[in-house]
Amino acid sequence: METTRLQQKQQTRQKILAAAYRVYAQKGFSAPTAAIAKEAGVSHGSIFAHFASQAQLVEALLEQFGTQLGAGLHDLAENNADLQGLLRAHLALLARHEQFYLHLITEKGQLPPQAKLTFANLQSVAAYHFGRVLQHTAAAQNGVPPYMLFNTWMGLVHYYLMNKELFSPDAPLLPRYTDELVHTFLTLAQIGEEQK
Amino acid sequence: METTRLQQKQQTRQKILAAAYRVYAQKGFSAPTAAIAKEAGVSHGSIFAHFASQAQLVEALLEQFGTQLGAGLHDLAENNADLQGLLRAHLALLARHEQFYLHLITEKGQLPPQAKLTFANLQSVAAYHFGRVLQHTAAAQNGVPPYMLFNTWMGLVHYYLMNKELFSPDAPLLPRYTDELVHTFLTLAQIGEEQK
DNA sequence: CTACTCATTGAGTATATACTCATTATAATT
DNA sequence: AATTATAATGAGTATATACTCAATGAGTAG
DSSP, X not given: OXXXXXXXXXXXXXXXXXXXXXXXXXXXXXXXXXXXXXXXXXXXXXXXXXXXXXXXXXXXXXXXXXXXXHHHHHHHXXXXXXXXXXXXXXXXXXXXXXXXXXXXXXXXXXSOHHHHHHHHHHHHHHHHHHHHHHTTSHHHHTTOOHHHHHHHHHHHHHHHHHTHHHHOSSSOHHHHHHHHHHHHHHHHHHHHHHTO | OOOHHHHHHHHHHHHHHHHHHHHHHHHOTTSOHHHHHHHHTSOHHHHHHHOSSHHHHHHHHHHHHHHHHHHHHHHHHHHOOSHHHHHHHHHHHHHTTHHHHHHHHHSGXXXXXXHHHHHHHHHHXXXXXXXXXXXXXXXXXXXXXXXXXXXXXXXXXXXXXHTHHHHOXXXXXXXXXXXXXXXXXXXXXXXXXXXX
């Protein structure tokens, strides 16, 4: 009773989503749908048999990516009680998706609204998990609320990513700058403590 | 001896550049050239009589913008010996171009290479001027080099701008968040001093 | 006044790319 | 085996938009 067919269909859908991830990671979100079809090894028309529009393909892709990264963030928070561990684990997680994540933050403006929402939710999840650890920093005791510390951290990381051409044009950026980023943020947030 | 004609030509060129600034500020850099022509009150073809391509128009516009903002940054540095004054003046300067600047940083990736360079130079100018003041902060005495403090500041400001939809969807963002941004950064950079 | 130069015009061209749909191939059902 | 349902195809259509170029007309020179 028609199980092979359904499997095939879902499999094709996944092939398209996986191809879209790779193509967008490499060329950015303005890559033509034809390139995705080619990468997936399916016909161009097939994309529109699975997704009503390019926008819905992007939405589905971000939904999937958001779920995956969200789970990763959740694990971070469970396994890292201290700030340094959390920061390093965060960068390691992002590093696994560096290219895709980079295009995501630099081209957020051209994503369909639904996809923007999905990404905004992801930020909220991260903010929540970071909040617990950040509230114990010296900075938080001195009038900088945890969410501002989170914004400072995200700002710093995103700033480096967005200026990748400047900081690390060819090699992946996050592995290379992890120490510097973590050290900077720790020092700023913890000066009070470190001076014992 | 043909002075009126030349004046007219330069005037049309400026009308196009000024219109491009307004259109890009409002709609972003993917606005069609036809919209710029309409805003400038000239024919579509006129744009290509003055600029060989859309890319060269954008380059010329950024050149002009860069010169103007660069001069503003230079003034900042001269008139603000203390960090708080410098930060506030910086935000006030950016606030004058908030919409355009926002599109600039969010769509940097789709600018022509020459325009990217122009913008990168602008960042360098800012970094230089900030360096002098930043090196006197407590953070700089504790192992965070001035350029990292600069990156942290820029990251924070850009992060707020890029998430404008979240922080201040309708009203201008910078005036509204100046106090919070300045307070956060001052506290992080100066904790050592403020604790006397 | 006449001839000429050149800035300006806007309809037309070229291209890229999202999306359609009649056709084909293949699995499910009888 | 024959019939039916549906997943997949890819050539074709629609649209957006950068850029062209022959025509226009206003300023300039003799």
